[in-house]
Amino acid sequence: MVNISIVYDSNFKGQTEVLANSIASGINSIKNASGHLVHVDKVEENWSLLHGSQAIVFGSPTYIGSVSGKFKLFVEKLAGEVWLKRMWKNKIASGFTVSAGRSGDKLNCLNQMFIFASQMAMIWVPQPILGGHYSSEGSENDLNRIGGYVGVMAQANIDESCEIAPPQSDRETARLHGVHIGCITSQFVCGQSSMPFEDEAPFEGDVEQRPLGLAELF
Ligand SMILES: Cc1cc2nc3c(=O)[nH]c(=O)nc-3n(C[C@H](O)[C@H](O)[C@H](O)COP(=O)(O)O)c2cc1C
Numbered sequence: 143m144v145n146i147s148i149v150y151d152s153n154f155k156g157q158t159e160v161l162a163n164s165i166a167s168g169i170n171s172i173k174n175a176s177g178h179l180v181h182v183d184k185v186e187e188n189w190s191l192l193h194g195s196q197a198i199v200f201g202s203p204t205y206i207g208s209v210s211g212k213f214k215l216f217v218e219k220l221a222g223e224v225w226l227k228r229m230w231k232n233k234i235a236s237g238f239t240v241s242a243g244r245s246g247d248k249l250n251c252l253n254q255m256f257i258f259a260s261q262m263a264m265i266w267v268p269q270p271i272l273g274g275h276y277s278s279e280g281s282e283n284d285l286n287r288i289g290g291y292v293g294v295m296a297q298a299n300i301d302e303s304c305e306i307a308p309p310q311s312d313r314e315t316a317r318l319h320g321v322h323i324g325c326i327t328s329q330f331v332c333g334q335s336s337m338p339f340e341d342e343a344p345f346e347g348d349v350e351q352r353p354l355g356l357a358e359l360f
Pocket residue numbers: 151152153154155156157158159203204205206207208240241242243244245246247298299300
C-alpha cells in the first residue's frame with residue numbers, strides 16, 4: 143500500500159478543498175494507493191503521516207499571485223530537519239491551485255510549489271492531460287480547460303460557492319490527476335524495492351561535513 147498525503151490550504155470559500163477531495167478520490171480509486179487529506183491547520187498532528195507518505199501533493203488557493211500565507215508558513219517549517227536531513231528526498235510531489243481569474247497569476251503558485259519540492263529533493267510530477275479549450279471547437283467543459291501542465295490549474299468564479307465552483311471539468315481534471323499520482327507513486331515504490339541503490343548523497347550521517355541547520359544557526 144502506498145500512502146499519499148494531500149496538504150492543502152483553503153480559507154476563502156472552500157474551493158481548494160473541493161479539488162483536494164477530487165484528487166483524494168482519484169488516488170483512492172487506485173488499488174494499493176491510499177489518499178490522506180491534511181489541512182495546513184492540522185499539520186502539527188500529522189507530521190508522522192507526512193514523513194511516512196511516499197508522495198505528497200501540495201494544494202493552495204492563489205492569493206495575490208502566490209501560495210496563501212498559511213501554506214507558506216507550513217512550507218517554512220520544512221526548512222528545519224526535513225530539509226537538513228533530506229527527510230522527504232525521493233518522495234513523489236505534485237501540486238494544484240485555483241484562482242478566480244483564468245490566469246490570476248496562478249502559474250506562480252505552482253512554480254513556488256515546484257521549488258519547495260525541489261528544495262526538499264522530491265520528484266515533481268506534472269499534470270499530463272492535454273490542454274483543452276484551445277480552439278473554437280473547445281469549451282469550458284474540456285478537461286484541463288486552463289491548459290496548464292506544471293500542476294492542476296482550476297478556476298472558480300469569485301461570487302459562487304464551492305458547491306458549483308470550480309466547475310465539473312476542473313474537478314474531473316483534479317480527480318484524474320489523483321489517479322495519475324496514485325499510479326506513478328505505486329510504480330515508483332515498486333521500482334525502488336526491486337532495484338534498491340545505496341544512497342548516493344553526501345553529508346548523510348556526516349554531521350561534521352554537512353551545512354549548518356537552522357537550529358544551530360539561530
Ligand atoms: C486574499 C485573496 C487573494 C486573492 N488573490 C487572487 C489572485 O491573485 N488571483 C486570482 O485570480 N484570484 C485571487 N483570489 C481569488 C481566489 O484565488 C479564489 O477565490 C479561490 O478559489 C479561493 O480558494 P479557497 O476558497 O480555497 O480559499 C484571491 C482571494 C483572496 C481571498
